[in-house]
Every structure is written in structure tokens, then in C-alpha cells.
Amino acid sequence: xxxxxxxxxxxxxxxxxxxxxxxxxxxxxxxxxxxxxxxxxxxxxxxxxxxxxxxxxxxxxxxxxxxxxxxxxxxxxxxxxxxxxxxxxxxxxxxxxxxxxxxxxxxxxxxxxxxxxxxxxxxxxxxxxxxxxxxxxxxxxxxxxxxxxxxxxxxxxxxxxxxxxxxxxxxxxxxxx
Numbered sequence: 452x453x454x455x456x457x458x459x460x461x462x463x464x465x466x467x468x469x470x471x472x473x474x475x476x477x478x479x480x481x482x483x484x485x486x487x488x489x490x491x492x493x494x495x496x497x498x499x500x501x502x503x504x505x506x507x508x509x510x511x512x513x514x515x516x517x518x519x520x521x522x523x524x525x526x527x528x529x530x531x532x533x534x535x536x537x538x539x540x541x542x543x544x545x546x547x548x549x550x551x552x553x554x555x556x557x558x559x560x561x562x563x564x565x566x567x568x569x570x571x572x573x574x575x576x577x578x579x580x581x582x583x584x585x586x587x588x589x590x591x592x593x594x595x596x597x598x599x600x601x602x603x604x605x606x607x608x609x610x611x612x613x614x615x616x617x618x619x620x621x622x623x624x625x626x627x628x
Contacts, residue, residue, distance in 0.1 A: 491570075495567070508612070513529070515597055536560070537559060549580055554587045567619055586598070
């Protein structure tokens with residue numbers, strides 16, 4: 452009788468452990484959600500003369516160009532303002548519900564000038580939906596981020612641009628103040 456209770460107890464314990472284990476999902480099974488990454492950033496821009504082939508955006512605007520394939524959102528921040536000697540440039544990319552927040556930062560302010568850079572970012576595993584995108588830049592004097600709404604579906608691409616008049620935007624000489 453005692454042996455039968457011990458076997459029943461072990462069987463009950465094993466069944467409970469099996470149910471607990473079956474109910475758990477690892478983050479590799481899709482629970483992690485969208486993941487954003489800064490892929491690369493260019494050098495400080497030296498502005499060519501107006502009309503030079505290959506220039507798509509003037510120095511007097513900040514832009515977010517985007518392309519969505521149904522799973523991945525590629526973002527390019529054109530003319531992001533940073534110190535001329537920023538050390539490493541980074542971006543924290545958060546997706547909370549339908550709000551995408553990008554906070555850009557630099558490791559150092561090593562020079563007495565500002566410069567414009569292009570940053571390439573990627574958000575993977577992003578479901579198609581309407582999103583509100585905010586990009587917080589370190590040197591915007593009015594404090595207002597680039598922000599806009601976009602409905603993402605496979606094949607969506609476009610750009611949102613905002614005029615910028617404070618230094619270094621509109622300064623065609625690159626990093627001189």
C-alpha cells in the first residue's frame with residue numbers, strides 16, 4: 452500500500468512537471484517581439500555643391516527614409532546632428548505597442564563643432580500595422596523629435612522630412628560653426 456502511494460506520488464509529480472514545462476515558451480519561440488538595431492553610420496558630411504549627382508536631401512532638413520517588407524523595417528536617418536568628434540554613435544530602439552521610439556546618442560563631444568551624419572537602422576519581426584515613430588536627436592534646440600505616423604504593409608516605403616534651420620542644419624560647410 453505504501454509502495455503504491457509512492458508510485459502514485461511520483462507519477463503525479465512527473466505529470467505536474469510535464470504540464471509546467473509544456474506551458475513555458477522560450478524567447479526563441481517568438482515571445483521576444485520586435486528587435487531594433489543600429490546597423491551603421493557614415494562619416495561627417497562634407498556638403499557637395501547643389502545639384503551634385505547622388506545627393507538626395509539637402510542639409511536644411513532632417514529625414515527618416517523607411518522601407519518595410521512585411522517583417523523588417525529598414526530606417527535611414529538622413530542628416531542626424533552629432534558632435535564632429537562623437538566617438539561611437541548609438542541608438543536605443545524601442546517598440547512598445549504601436550509606438551517606435553529611437554533615442555540617438557554619442558559617446559563623446561570631442562570637438563567644438565557639430566556635423567550631420569546618416570544612420571542606418573533595422574527593426575526585425577515587426578508586424579504590419581500603423582505605427583507612430585519618434586526619433587530623439589541630441590542637438591535639436593526646440594526639443595521636438597522627428598515624429599510621424601505610418602501604416603506599414605509589405606512593400607511600404609517612403610520618407611518623412613522636417614525643415615531644420617538651427618546649426619548644423621543648413622550649414623553647407625559641414626562641421627564649421
